[in-house]
Amino acid sequence: MDLLGSIMKSMEKPPTIDTKEKIKQKKAQEAYLKQQNKEKARIVQFREETEKKVTKFAQDDLQTRFKFPPLDQVLRNIVREIAEDAGMLAYSFGEEEVDRYIIVFKKDSLPCEDELNALRNGQEWNEDIAKRLVAQREQEKIEELLDEQKRMLQKRTNQDKPKYNYKEKYQHLVGMEAAEQAARKTETNKTYGFVPSENKKDLRSIEQTLADIREKKRMKLETESAKNQSE
Template sequence: MDLLGSILSSMDKPPSISDKQKALIKKQKEEHEKRKKADAEKLKKFKEHVEERIDKFLKDDAAKEYKFPPMDNVFRSVIHDVAEVANVWAYSFGEEGVDRYIMLFKREHAPSEDQLNTLRRGDEWNEEVGKRMQEDRKRVAQEEQQLAMSKKKKDNFVPTTFYKDKYQHLIGKDAALQAARKTEANSSYGCVPSENKKDQRSIEQTLADIRAKKRKLDTTNIPAKPDEAVTK
């Protein structure tokens, strides 16, 4: 006997199946096929029901949406397939395994984002809810616009050239008035105390001062006498 034959002969033979076991396996297989056909027939009838329901929905001009009751994923997939063929919007809402359902919408009455978000949250939707959401969104937009305009106005604020108006938003109105009294801005003199820029003398006093300066200047320019120069 060769080596291969000895190995095969030493191996355990597969367990034999009795006729009773063969009959049980055959019965289980037949039952599986039977259930499979029953499920297929059930899905077929459900698909026909969905087609009839969607067809009726499309023919009803007053209907804008239709809600199916909660069901398993297998049946929801059938509804999605039929809705796609019928050119109808189909959206699923609710919690999987609890109350997941499908709602249909006609193409000319497509749901808004507000409606979809409301239904996804599990809240009730109606025209009053939609109107209130639009008003809230409009109010928020107006508040944001007013806030932006206020900020822009503050950023573009340019103080006037008067100290009492220019700095009163920083140091206060009283302090600004005091600063305005002490200092006057002028393009020729710059910012110096007002006492240094105003001549407080009268006209007569001014003329007298001018004549005195002139006499002093004339006296200084007179040449000295020879003897006076030697003496000096």
């Protein structure tokens, strides 16, 4: 047989698989199937138990909610399906893969939005907290109303104000008028009989003044005498 024939003959043979590898693969497949069956059995059992719990909860008039322990997403979905079938609502809270849990609520006793937010944030919730939040919201509404009234009052006040400040616009004229008024007040008013101090000064002596008076009388007498003679 030539070399080419021997090569072709070896290629026609299928590749051989080690017996140990076959056993290993078989065991892995069996373990996978076993795990799947175990998971299915766990889910079936959980569903049956959950249906009993939800049915009992629905028949209890004293309870308004039922809290489940932390569950994975698959089991939480089962709880949610059963709750919806029973006419209830279910909400999940907590951190995923840490402490995520679910609570089933009856529709006639659903939580308010404040309680849901508190539970989602991992905060405590009770009647005292609910009353405090209601009082806080009422106070906020009052403050908001007062702020709105204040804004409206300020708006009306601004509308009543003139657009232009005429005093500032004509400030230079007002200043000039005030200055003139001040000058008129300090200036001597002659119409009321006041004589400037310069006119009040008489530089003549007493003797000269008396001589001037006698001279005026003499001239007056001479004038009257000349007038009588001519008549």
